[in-house]
Amino acid sequence: MKIVIAIDSLKNSLTSVEAGRAVEAGVRKAYGSQPVQIVVKPLADGGEGTVEALVEGMNGKLCHAVVKGPLGEPVSCSYGYLPDTATAVIEMAGAAGLGLVPEDRRNPLYTTTYGVGQVMAKAIEGGIRHFIIGLGGSATSDCGVGMLQALGYVFRDAEGHVVGTGGLAVGDIASVDDSQVLPALKECTFDVACDVTNPLYGTLGAAAVFGPQKGASPADVKRLDDASRSFAAVTKAYKGQDYSQASGAGAAGGLGFAFLAYLQGRLRSGIQIVLDSIKLADVVADADYVITGEGRLDAQTAMGKAPIGVAKLAKQYGAKVIALAGCTTEDAGECNRQGIDAFFSIVDKAMPLQEAMDRDTAIGNMTRTAQQVFNLIRAVS
Numbered sequence: 001m002k003i004v005i006a007i008d009s010l011k012n013s014l015t016s017v018e019a020g021r022a023v024e025a026g027v028r029k030a031y032g033s034q035p036v037q038i039v040v041k042p043l044a045d046g047g048e049g050t051v052e053a054l055v056e057g058m059n060g061k062l063c064h065a066v067v068k069g070p071l072g073e074p075v076s077c078s079y080g081y082l083p084d085t086a087t088a089v090i091e092m093a094g095a096a097g098l099g100l101v102p103e104d105r106r107n108p109l110y111t112t113t114y115g116v117g118q119v120m121a122k123a124i125e126g127g128i129r130h131f132i133i134g135l136g137g138s139a140t141s142d143c144g145v146g147m148l149q150a151l152g153y154v155f156r157d158a159e160g161h162v163v164g165t166g167g168l169a170v171g172d173i174a175s176v177d178d179s180q181v182l183p184a185l186k187e188c189t190f191d192v193a194c195d196v197t198n199p200l201y202g203t204l205g206a207a208a209v210f211g212p213q214k215g216a217s218p219a220d221v222k223r224l225d226d227a228s229r230s231f232a233a234v235t236k237a238y239k240g241q242d243y244s245q246a247s248g249a250g251a252a253g254g255l256g257f258a259f260l261a262y263l264q265g266r267l268r269s270g271i272q273i274v275l276d277s278i279k280l281a282d283v284v285a286d287a288d289y290v291i292t293g294e295g296r297l298d299a300q301t302a303m304g305k306a307p308i309g310v311a312k313l314a315k316q317y318g319a320k321v322i323a324l325a326g327c328t329t330e331d332a333g334e335c336n337r338q339g340i341d342a343f344f345s346i347v348d349k350a351m352p353l354q355e356a357m358d359r360d361t362a363i364g365n366m367t368r369t370a371q372q373v374f375n376l377i378r379a380v381s
Contacts, residue, residue: 001288001289002036002037002038002039002286002288002289003027003036003037003038003039003288003289003291004038004039004280004283004284004287004289004314004319005020005024005038005039005040005041005290005291005292006020006040006041006042006278006280006290006291006292006310007019007020007023007043007292007293007294007307007324008043008044008045008049008053008292008293008294008295008305008307009043009044009049009052009053009295010295010325010326011049011295012357013326013356013358013359013362014362014366015052016043016044016049016052016053016056016057017040017042017053017056017057018359019293019362019366020042020057021040022362022363022364022366022367022370023040023291023324023367023370024040024370025367026366026367026368026369026370026371026372026374027370027371027374030370030371030372030373030374030378031374039283039287041057041278041280042054042056042057042058042274042278043274043278043292043306043310044306045193045195045274045305045306045309046132046134046135046136046193046194046195046269046270046271046273046274047091047134047136047137047195047270048091048093048136048137050089050091050132050134051078051079051080051090051091051134053274054080054082054089054132054274054277054278055081055082057278058084058277058278059082059083059084060082060083061081061083062078062079062080062081063078063081063123064076064077064078064079065077065079065119065122067115067116067118067119068114068115068118068150069095069096069100069101069115070095070096070100070111070112070113070115070139070140071101071105071110071111071112072165075094075095077090077094077095077115078094079091079094079123081123081126081128085130085277086127086128087128087130087131087132087277088120088123088128088130088131088132089131089132090123090131090132090133090134091133091134091136092113092116092133092134092135092252092255093134093136093137093138094119095113095115095118095119096111096112096114096115096139096140097138097139098213098214099137099139100139101139101215103215105215106139106214106215107214107215107216107220108139108166108167108207108214108215108216108220108224108253109141109166109167109168109220109223110166110168111142111166111167111214112142112146112166113138113140113142113144113146113147113253113255113258114146114147114149114150114165115146115150116146116147116150116255117146117148117149117150117151120147120150121150121182124182124184124185124188129188129189130188130189130191131188131189131190131191132191132273132277133193133259133265134193134270135192135193135194135196135252135255135256136193136252138210138214138252138253138255139214139253140167140214140252140253140255141167141206141207141210141211141214141216141224141228141253142165142166142167142169142170142253142254143167143170143200143206143227143228143231143232143253143254143257143258144253144254144255144256144257144258144259144262145163145165145169145170145173145231146165146166147255147258148262151181151182151185152178152180152182153176153177153180153262154176154177154178154179154180155173155175155176156173156174156175156177157172157173157174158172158174160175167207167223167253168224168227170224170227170228170231171223171227171230171231173230173231173234174234175234175238176234176235176238189264189266190259190263190264190265190266191265191268191273192248192256192259192265192266192267192268193268193269193273193274194248194256194267194268194269194270195269195304196250196251196256197247197248198248198250198251199244199245199246199247199249200228200232200243200245200256200257201228201250204250205225205250206224206228206249206250206252206253206254207220207221207224207225207253208221208225209250210250211224211253228244228254229244232244232257235257235262239261241261243257243260244257246260246267247267248260248267251267269304271304271308271309274306275309275310280310280313281313281316281317284319285317286317287314287317288319288320289319289320289321289322289377290314290319290320290321291322291323291324292310292311292314292321292322292323292324292340293307293324293325293343294306294307294323294325294326295325295326296325296327296328296329297323297325297327297328297329297332297343298329298331298332299331299332301332302332302337302338307323307340308335308338308339311323311335311338311340312338312339314339315339320341321339321341322340322341322342322343322344323335323340323342323343323344324343324344324345324346324369324370325343325344325345326346326356326357326362327345327347328343344369344373345369346362346365346366346368347365348368
């Protein structure tokens with residue numbers, strides 16, 4: 001019997017690995033002294049929690065860099081280093097996220113991704129050449145110009161003056177100077193976790209769709225969209241190719257565009273990047289059961305979130321898939337049609353939400369539920 005466990009974190013309760021170990025404990029209790037092979041893998045979807053999951057689950061190291069935040073003020077950004085693959089894992093929100101900007105100061109005309117580039121530059125200085133980048137939760141709409149500036153790109157206006165940072169400055173860019181770009185940048189590869197398909201500009205572009213939630217007024221959205229169009233034209237003249245309408249170019253305020261056009265980054269599904277990084281296929285290939293899950297299992301899960309990515313992979317190899325979650329909803333049945341054979345809530349009695357999310361309580365609930373699931377499997381086998 002081989003069981004592979006890959007559960008997403010239960011937000012504000014258990015990390016991915018903590019949840020996985022709790023399931024493992026339950027399975028061990030069910031089988032007692034009987035031999036059973038169990039493999040626990042970290043899981044994330046490329047967004048918040050990806051650094052933590054991969055560092056904890058892949059013998060990584062958590063690093064810190066003090067960089068310019070979205071408003072230009074110093075922030076400490078955590079990123080992961082995975083020594084086995086010499087990879088840096090960066091969540092752009094750690095340096096340019098909306099949560100770093102007080103509500104009364106949110107305005108993507110003035111926020112920058114400069115700090116993201118600074119984190120990358122520090123990692124490059126340390127010898128890292130491969131990056132996993134998560135794009136979710138940005139406070140910016142600067143087309144990634146700030147990030148590129150921190151990596152050595154110089155952008156000038158029509159009069160030859162170096163432009164500043166922030167979304168508003170993007171509209172002033174008339175030329176690109178790459179003479180000061182970090183030489184090692186050409187050796188780097190970037191897997192960019194991007195589950196957004198928006199183009200850079202237009203009615204479905206970065207400014208129009210995401211600008212308002214970052215503090216942009218209708219007038220600001222127009223200015224940002226115009227700036228994006230202008231920068232796309234400058235970039236096309238510089239690169240000889242138009243990346244503005246590519247799927248995901250509008251992700252994170254246009255950061256996706258910068259990775260595509262300037263860094264030859266690969267925009268990919270976040271869960272697919274993680275599954276490849278943890279080499280889940282290698283251990284699932286001969287598994288009998290795969291256990292996955294997350295904090296809340298619902299119809300949104302079925303639309304491609306991490307547990308469904310695990311389920312689809314497991315089904316390629318004929319494994320049975322079971323999901324455990326902090327809670328399940330009435331519409332979670334769609335998950336069955338997406339590869340999860342059965343799912344269960346780990347909360348076995350009425351209790352306040354705060355109690356259910358308590359770490360020790362959640363571990364106990366997860367362990368007991370896993371034990372009972374495998375008690376049943378043993379009974380009918």
